[in-house]
Amino acid sequence: MPLCAPTRASFLTGRHAIKTGFWYGNMSPFAEWGLDLEEATIAEMLKGYGYSTHLIGKWHQGMSSWSMTPVMRGFDSFLGQYHGSGDYFSHTIQEAYDMREDYKVQGAFVDKIRTDLNGT
Numbered sequence: 001m002p003l004c005a006p007t008r009a010s011f012l013t014g015r016h017a018i019k020t021g022f023w024y025g026n027m028s029p030f031a032e033w034g035l036d037l038e039e040a041t042i043a044e045m046l047k048g049y050g051y052s053t054h055l056i057g058k059w060h061q062g063m064s065s066w067s068m069t070p071v072m073r074g075f076d077s078f079l080g081q082y083h084g085s086g087d088y089f090s091h092t093i094q095e096a097y098d099m100r101e102d103y104k105v106q107g108a109f110v111d112k113i114r115t116d117l118n119g120t
Helices: 004-013 042-047
Strands: 054-058 077-081 100-105 108-113
Touching: 004 042
Parallel strands: 054 077
Antiparallel strands: 077 100, 100 108
16 A cells, blocks of 8 residues: 555554555544554564664654554654644644654653744
8 A cells, every 4th residue: 555654554563554454545634543552563562672662753643542652652752743744844734733752751651742843
């Protein structure tokens, strides 16, 4: 599937997009679904072998609950956009700002909106 979200799902899981829940293509902005929480990500697998894992860029795998976001899916940190079709300079999608820095501090999830990185 030569589309963004299904290809990312395949890369993150090592499975065909059809097996990950992305059987019909891309996600629309603010969709209430994403990469199945039962799917193990490459970040989760690598952490099992002692690696640290970090993601920079676009997530586009779901964000309707914190459990769907990159740091909750195995990455130690994330800097980028949750949505798939945001503007790369203003970091907006449908008038909503979407540039985030996520990480954990002593096990607690931190989500910072990075307005200081606005490129316009």
